[in-house]
Amino acid sequence: MTYDLVVIGAGPGGFDAAADAAGYGLKVALVEKQFLGGTCLNRGCIPTKLWLGATSAVEELHNQAKMKVASGEVKVDFPALQARAGKHLAGTRKAMAMQLKKLGIDLIEGTGRLRDGKVSVETGNGEQVLEYENLVLATGSKPVFFPGLEPDGDCVLDSDMFLAMEEMPRSLVVIGAGFIGLEMAQVAHRFGAKVTVVDAMDRVAPLEDPEVSKALASVFKRWKWDVLLEKRVAGVTTEGGKGVLTLDTREKIEADKILVAVGRGPVTEGLGLEQAGVELMMNKVVVDENLMAAPNIYAVGDANGHIQLAHAASHQAHYVAARIAGRTDAPYESGPVPSVLYGAPEVMRVGMMDNEAFLTDFDTAETSKAMLAANPMAQAHASTQGFVKVVWSAGKVVGVTAVGHDVSRLVTPATMIVQQGWTVEDADKTIFPHPSLDESLLMALKGERTRVG
Known part of the structure; x- marks a missing residue:
């Protein structure tokens, strides 16, 4: 046929x-x-989100306990x-x-x-x-793996193997501070694992806005993660029922499991x-x-x-x-493509970052920002660290970045705003509900602008 x-x-x-x-x-x-x-x-994406969803109450309770309004323990049956x-x-x-x-x-x-x-x-x-x-x-x-970082299926795992585990390790080393590694590390953290993140780059989430990386690093430090940046891994092996990571300085790090998440x-x-x-x-x-x-x-x-x-x-x-099917003969155009790092905090981005806008038009590139500390919903969830940043070029929105509590819910309106190239006047034409996390997007749209560069 x-x-x-x-x-x-x-x-x-x-x-x-x-x-x-x-x-x-x-x-x-x-x-x-x-x-x-x-x-x-x-x-x-889907099994990882099932893990994050099932353990989200762990982080929520932790945040409310810091405010001294809740106590107790959330136990998730892995x-x-x-x-x-x-x-x-x-x-x-x-x-x-x-x-x-x-x-x-x-x-x-x-x-x-x-x-x-x-x-x-x-x-x-x-x-x-x-x-x-x-x-x-x-x-x-x-x-994919660099030479010497191949998983052995025992204590050295790739992301597929990690998702198939029968029990969560008590200690975990994650090689790679991108979205895959950070989401899985958050789940392990919620189960009580000691987390170490190793990356050759100089910041976590290196493809995102540097301010986002800084905000994430601050949270991970508060969680007492060991984040080792600008470190090169010489090899990973299983020895005596433990995963052993060797840096190029010959320093060794041992954990129950090592997750290799350097890319696909x-x-x-x-x-x-x-x-x-x-x-x-x-x-x-x-x-x-x-x-x-x-x-x-x-x-x-x-x-x-x-x-x-x-x-x-x-x-x-x-x-x-x-x-x-003959329904179009025009070339493919993707438009702005949104991305999200899930967990707590979350990261969302669509369109240009400020350095990209500056390279496109250095005369008109600007940013405006709203801090989540001023948002009633972030306050309600006792998770106020983070921000929403809007990137402008020639008076129009060309990018939106956010980091913090539940910011993934902003990704669709942000994508539409970038796609439509909103001006500040367009923000005045739309009613944003109160109280809502969306108000931080509105505040960022109407905030004071700063020239890039």
Whole structure:
């Protein structure tokens, strides 16, 4: 059978591309080698958020206890939490499979590779060959490691292994102070683990605004984390039932578990892509302005390496499905892409940071800010550290960054504000509810501006 579209990979990008294309009336096959939902559902965003959600009361109680208005203890049953997570993920996969069936999409379970202009799938029942008019590569990503930092599955773990643990360690070393490492470290902290974070960069969350990094570092210091920056790791091993990290200075750090969270890379090797005319650069699929990698072959999400976020992959997938169905011939435009670090505190960002705005137009780049200490909802939750910062260029909003209590709830209005390029007059046209965390966004929009640079 020849399909209008074959999609390899059933993560957020692949699943949405297949669903949208079927909705447009195309005949679609979706190839998945393991689980529907990909990394995000099964080994990333969703199980991590289930952990953070289940343990959030630990931090909430701690904050209220500091105000001397509450006391007690929150105990989270980790095996029960893991069982709940497993049931939730299985239920979600089942619902996704039912949706595919309802849409008339053929789900082919196995490993897909390109060969002779077709997709060859190694299934449990042998090879199945799929002919296609169009192909979407949505193969996702996997943890990557520097030499000497490879996990052994014993006391040295990658993020996939960490999420599959049967018990939380009493001590944890996290290599990598990015979003993955920091979210998982927060969960371990809430279970009472002694946390050490090691990174070669000079600050935590190094891709974020430096003021955000400073605010996070202050919280981690209060939590008594050992944060070791500008440190290079020579190797990690399991010795005597413990994880042992060795720095390039030969100093050793021991813990029950070591989590290696230094980044993720695209899954593109061994798929026969080069033979199909697909160019790879550092294992990323090179695409043009239409997300096309070769004639009638597209790549979305982590596979093309533009940005490693599930919602970005889905957005690209919607565009590609519409293009294949003949609904658009315009080049792909993502618009501002929001990102969030979850936990307590949270971090959200969309659009430019102030240094990026300065490089774009150094004459008009400005920032304005509101501190969460003045916000009634942050006060109510006894979590007042942090701020909302607005970045301006030529009198219009080009970026919003926030760090602090529950700031993820600001990410959608902030994205719309950046996308629409609000002026301060636009803020006066919108009613912000009181009391709400949103008022900090309003205060930042109307705050005194400071020139960047």
